[in-house]
Amino acid sequence: MSAHAFDVFIAVATGATIAIFALAVVLAGAVLAARMRAVRRDRRIADLVGRWRRIFAADDPGAPPAGEDAFVVVSLWNDLWRADAPAGPTRARLLRAVDGRSLAALGIGLLDGDVGDRIVGSTFCGSARIAEAMPVARRLLSDPTPEVALAAHRLCALLDEEAVLDLAAAIAARDDWRPRDVESVLMELGPARISPAVAAVAAYADDAGATRILAFLSFCDRATARRIARAALAKRDDPETLAAALRGIASCAEPSDRDVVLPFLAHPVAFVRNAAIAAIGPIAAPRDLPALTERASDEDAWVRYRVARLVVERFADGDDADDRDLLLEIANDALGQVLAERSVSRPAPIPEERPAPVGAMRGEQ
Amino acid sequence: MTVDAVVYAIEVSLFCYFFATNATYLATTAIALANLRDFVRLHRADPVRFVYSEREPPVTVLVPAYDEEEGILETVASLLAQRYSQYEVVVVNDGSTDATLALLTEAYALEPFPEAQRAVLATKPVRGVYRSRSDPRLRVIDKENGGKGDALNAGINAARYPLFFACDGDSYYSADALSCLIEPFVRDPRTVASGGAIGVSNACRFADGRLAEKRLSPRWIVRFQVLEYMRAFLSSRLGWAPCNALCIVSGACGLYRKATVVEAGGYRTDIVWEDMEMTLRVHHLYRSTGRPYRIAFTPFVVCWTRVPSTLRELWGQRVSWHRHVSECMTIHRDLFLRPSAGTVGMLAFPYLAFGEWLAPLAVIFGIGFGCAAAWLGFISWSSQAILLALVFALGLAETLASMLLDEFSFNTYRFGDVVRLLGSSLWEFCGYRQFLTVANFVGLIHWARGAPLRGKPARPGWELAPYRPAKGRG
Numbered sequence: 001m002s003a004h005a006f007d008v009f010i011a012v013a014t015g016a017t018i019a020i021f022a023l024a025v026v027l028a029g030a031v032l033a034a035r036m037r038a039v040r041r042d043r044r045i046a047d048l049v050g051r052w053r054r055i056f057a058a059d060d061p062g063a064p065p066a067g068e069d070a071f072v073v074v075s076l077w078n079d080l081w082r083a084d085a086p087a088g089p090t091r092a093r094l095l096r097a098v099d100g101r102s103l104a105a106l107g108i109g110l111l112d113g114d115v116g117d118r119i120v121g122s123t124f125c126g127s128a129r130i131a132e133a134m135p136v137a138r139r140l141l142s143d144p145t146p147e148v149a150l151a152a153h154r155l156c157a158l159l160d161e162e163a164v165l166d167l168a169a170a171i172a173a174r175d176d177w178r179p180r181d182v183e184s185v186l187m188e189l190g191p192a193r194i195s196p197a198v199a200a201v202a203a204y205a206d207d208a209g210a211t212r213i214l215a216f217l218s219f220c221d222r223a224t225a226r227r228i229a230r231a232a233l234a235k236r237d238d239p240e241t242l243a244a245a246l247r248g249i250a251s252c253a254e255p256s257d258r259d260v261v262l263p264f265l266a267h268p269v270a271f272v273r274n275a276a277i278a279a280i281g282p283i284a285a286p287r288d289l290p291a292l293t294e295r296a297s298d299e300d301a302w303v304r305y306r307v308a309r310l311v312v313e314r315f316a317d318g319d320d321a322d323d324r325d326l327l328l329e330i331a332n333d334a335l336g337q338v339l340a341e342r343s344v345s346r347p348a349p350i351p352e353e354r355p356a357p358v359g360a361m362r363g364e365q
Numbered sequence: 366m367t368v369d370a371v372v373y374a375i376e377v378s379l380f381c382y383f384f385a386t387n388a389t390y391l392a393t394t395a396i397a398l399a400n401l402r403d404f405v406r407l408h409r410a411d412p413v414r415f416v417y418s419e420r421e422p423p424v425t426v427l428v429p430a431y432d433e434e435e436g437i438l439e440t441v442a443s444l445l446a447q448r449y450s451q452y453e454v455v456v457v458n459d460g461s462t463d464a465t466l467a468l469l470t471e472a473y474a475l476e477p478f479p480e481a482q483r484a485v486l487a488t489k490p491v492r493g494v495y496r497s498r499s500d501p502r503l504r505v506i507d508k509e510n511g512g513k514g515d516a517l518n519a520g521i522n523a524a525r526y527p528l529f530f531a532c533d534g535d536s537y538y539s540a541d542a543l544s545c546l547i548e549p550f551v552r553d554p555r556t557v558a559s560g561g562a563i564g565v566s567n568a569c570r571f572a573d574g575r576l577a578e579k580r581l582s583p584r585w586i587v588r589f590q591v592l593e594y595m596r597a598f599l600s601s602r603l604g605w606a607p608c609n610a611l612c613i614v615s616g617a618c619g620l621y622r623k624a625t626v627v628e629a630g631g632y633r634t635d636i637v638w639e640d641m642e643m644t645l646r647v648h649h650l651y652r653s654t655g656r657p658y659r660i661a662f663t664p665f666v667v668c669w670t671r672v673p674s675t676l677r678e679l680w681g682q683r684v685s686w687h688r689h690v691s692e693c694m695t696i697h698r699d700l701f702l703r704p705s706a707g708t709v710g711m712l713a714f715p716y717l718a719f720g721e722w723l724a725p726l727a728v729i730f731g732i733g734f735g736c737a738a739a740w741l742g743f744i745s746w747s748s749q750a751i752l753l754a755l756v757f758a759l760g761l762a763e764t765l766a767s768m769l770l771d772e773f774s775f776n777t778y779r780f781g782d783v784v785r786l787l788g789s790s791l792w793e794f795c796g797y798r799q800f801l802t803v804a805n806f807v808g809l810i811h812w813a814r815g816a817p818l819r820g821k822p823a824r825p826g827w828e829l830a831p832y833r834p835a836k837g838r839g
Binding site for chain 1: 369373380551748752758761765766768772773776780
């Protein structure tokens, strides 16, 4: 490298230094500006909260602000809605405040915003039952963001009875919705509305879809849930689906379901047997004891453990002391096997050499 | 080629090195900025989550504790105050020589409990298992001293749930720590580990296991570390995570899939720290077998820890940290520039090697060489000053970009504290960074000489009286 080239390099470095220092000054200014903006935002939110608190005290809360505050205002509305008990007094006041006011327009406007806007807007329009939002919401049903799609489905289902079927179909079809979010929506819709839809979807869905929808059987009414679970147990072969159906029937089983559930105690897949034990639990009768105690020597430790607990919890408080002792002995034996298998009683001996950690990528060499 | 030309070439090479490392850092900052806004806004909106439905996967919280009598009660109190549906807390007393176990026994009414454990990982012998009469979620395992990795392995053996949260015995956790860290696992089933951001708690106030007030320490050395933590978590890790190239999930705040760690062979017990090694090992495991996986990062500050407040403590910490980086570099050298290791092998690991591991050598050589060249008259002092100013400006821009990310998202500190941090960002270059460079260099020497391990560094000192739970609690 020549001296001239180095001089050019130093000149470029000087320019770069000045530019980066300027960038640093801009960044420092941006930090302070962002901080000031946050302070102002906090004050504005405090003001908004103060205004919305008037909802509790007066019938006329005043017109909500517009523009960039739309997200904050609608979010606040959602938070207040969420905080109140179902059908509580705040909800009624909030709904009254929305009628005929520009807040509804703000909510609909948010449906065309970014992801956060769309979620907040859909949630608000659903909670406030704003029918004008339906056309946009139908477009959002296929939104790539799972939360947006679920919020849009919720909005449609709350406003349109027929859309509940679409929601149930989407639950069966999609694997990217968080169960607790789906549960929230189903809980809000109530068993009377979702039961027929879940029954219809569970009947024609494929195994994966049926497994997903069966996980929410507890949100249907008991009779429908039983009917769906029994149908799945009779027609399906997929172990995951069978286990979901067994877990579903556990919360609504009646004594007459014993004959349907008992054969699954001998199913070749361990988690199906486990689910069968959970399902038979609330309805087990003394005559089922042979089938249950047979599972005390199951090859799967969890099956043995669960069946032992079931036997003790369901039958060990009977009047017959001999029976009780016998059952406790069976249960203790099953538990003992589990404990022995897990080498409980003493700390594991230290091997001379620790297991080799994953080292070289030998598969490639 | 003349001597002048050689000197110029070396100067330009050094400049290119610093420019490349800083450019990489600015690139990760840009990626972080792109991700952070949606991340925060989506999380802030969170309107669909009306009801707490208790369907999250259950988690075992592992708290390895060795001589943690100063902070263990606060840590456990903050963990038992988590807003999470199903979890257990397993404290592993790793042969403490102080009153750690006695404090826990008194505060939580511990009683011996012969318990079944699936001993899938070899550990030092377990002396006893205790459960709490006052809180059924708490268990304590008392074992012989074997280091943090060994304690975590013992905790994994005792864990009842498929995910475990690795903690530190001297940190505090916000009540939503688990619910934030579980998010990537719920959203993406390929997730095998998830790390959270860590904040500096030196001057913060805690009450009843919760962070009551966030404050900035008046000590300069702590403020410099606050800036470092901002850079590390908001710019660096948040930038690498979307590329699935995160090279470290902090040992104080990492949620792992238990089966993954067991498959990887558990934590190593022959190194001082364990977090980076485990993260790289998980990368190694999945990349070598070609299975899909994801190591995620959550930018929310869910863990608050005390950082060193004296130069002596900081020296010990950084020497051992850099030694750990050196160990990881050699243990996982196969990842270096290996195409099948994807972004980890081609981007993150080389950056870690050149931008972090060998950085002390480059800095010391660069400053020494530049000064010598200027002294001998090969280049002018003004040229040397310009190059140093450029490095200073790049570092300053990085720090301010990280602060801006924090302001855009979390607004961690008050206005006055932000102004103080801005001032600290300038003074950071007047001795502090050079101090760290020397400490890292010594860590490198320790590793090269194979100096014996001397246990973990001294615990950072308290600036406020530690919180003690109310007497009625236990």
